[in-house]
Amino acid sequence: LTMLAAGVLGGVFGLLLASYLNRPVDPVAELDRALAAHEFKPYVQPTFRLKTGDIIGGEILARWEKPDGRLIPPMSFIPLAESSGRIEKLTWQILKSALRELQPEMRQDKLFKLSVNITPRHLLGDGFVDDLRKVVASSSVSTRQVVLEVTEREELADLNKATDVVKELGEFGFRIALDDVGIGHSGLSTIQRLGARILKIDKFFVDAITRDQSAVVVVQMLVALARELDMSVVAEGIEQQEQVDALIACGVEEGQGYLVSPPLSLDRFKQFLDVHNASAAAEGRISKPEL
Numbered sequence: 640l641t642m643l644a645a646g647v648l649g650g651v652f653g654l655l656l657a658s659y660l661n662r663p664v665d666p667v668a669e670l671d672r673a674l675a676a677h678e679f680k681p682y683v684q685p686t687f688r689l690k691t692g693d694i695i696g697g698e699i700l701a702r703w704e705k706p707d708g709r710l711i712p713p714m715s716f717i718p719l720a721e722s723s724g725r726i727e728k729l730t731w732q733i734l735k736s737a738l739r740e741l742q743p744e745m746r747q748d749k750l751f752k753l754s755v756n757i758t759p760r761h762l763l764g765d766g767f768v769d770d771l772r773k774v775v776a777s778s779s780v781s782t783r784q785v786v787l788e789v790t791e792r793e794e795l796a797d798l799n800k801a802t803d804v805v806k807e808l809g810e811f812g813f814r815i816a817l818d819d820v821g822i823g824h825s826g827l828s829t830i831q832r833l834g835a836r837i838l839k840i841d842k843f844f845v846d847a848i849t850r851d852q853s854a855v856v857v858v859q860m861l862v863a864l865a866r867e868l869d870m871s872v873v874a875e876g877i878e879q880q881e882q883v884d885a886l887i888a889c890g891v892e893e894g895q896g897y898l899v900s901p902p903l904s905l906d907r908f909k910q911f912l913d914v915h916n917a918s919a920a921a922e923g924r925i926s927k928p929e930l
């Protein structure tokens with residue numbers, strides 16, 4: 640009996656000590672809790688036509704809205720979500736939510752394209768194309784308005800498999816954007832063979848373009864390559880008008896960056912579109928939306 644009492648006391652003491660030391664919870668369990676509570680949100684950054692400033696779409700960028708109000712950036716949870724096998728669930732959750740909220744705007748503007756970042760492992764995993772088709776079919780958005788961004792930062796493990804998946808996606812109307820081009824590991828063979836329709840030039844070159852002639856040369860080369868391969872080009876991380884001017888001079892037509900807007904919550908992104916459309920209509924640049 641004394642042994643039992645000692646055991647119970649020891650257990651209670653252990654619990655008290657653990658909470659006193661405020662031991663952090665298991666980070667994967669915390670991810671699961673946050674997924675169940677739908678704390679991962681799709682923030683959206685507008686993409687725009689460089690010459691006119693017209694909004695032509697948006698990129699979903701994940702944010703973790705903690706119950707205490709903190710907003711956690713993707714680099715603090717995406718790598719763990721990837722290594723723990725939670726990235727698939729997270730991706731479908733934020734894509735479904737963005738499609739649900741933005742479908743009225745996307746039905747009205749058939750040229751509006753919504754991009755979502757997809758981890759190479761997810762893209763190459765079993766059933767990706769079927770799962771994606773189901774998610775998009777459960778909204779009223781056309782597959783032609785959905786773009787999958789695949790980063791060039793990591794090597795696409797199996798380029799043959801990746802090329803097949805991209806081809807299959809294309810048959811259903813989906814487009815692929817190759818993200819972070821120029822700073823990755825995969826190189827020109829990926830650009831040449833993958834079958835991506837969009838090439839995203841990394842912020843690294845946008846930062847350098849106004850002060851370094853060699854950055855101009857790289858951007859011009861990527862534009863020429865994209866033209867030959869029938870790809871469109873988007874420049875990332877544009878913060879200054881001088882960068883817009885330099886990019887236009889290199890032949891880049893589309894971009895995104897804080898100059899126009901940071902990533903916004905869905906509510907604020909919808910407001911942003913309303914204000915933008917109202918001012919474009921006032922300037923006579925677009926026709927009145929159909930009723």
Ligand code: C2E
Nearest residue numbers: 700701712713717756757758876877878895896897898902
């Ligand atoms: P990315 O896909 O290349 O996204 C561009 C990043 O640049 C975003 O950072 C965006 O907020 C930031 N950015 C855009 N314009 C500017 C600018 O003018 N100035 C500066 N300084 N930054 C700008 P964010 O949101 O922190 O995302 C970082 C990366 O995390 C993304 O890079 C993407 O690779 C990854 N990521 C984000 N959301 C997801 C997701 O849902 N799934 C996956 N697999 N990866 C994601």
Ligand code: MG
Nearest residue numbers: 698756788818
């Ligand atoms: Mg991206």
Ligand code: MG
Nearest residue numbers: 818819841875
């Ligand atoms: Mg990028």
Ligand code: MG
Nearest residue numbers: 698818839875
């Ligand atoms: Mg991007």
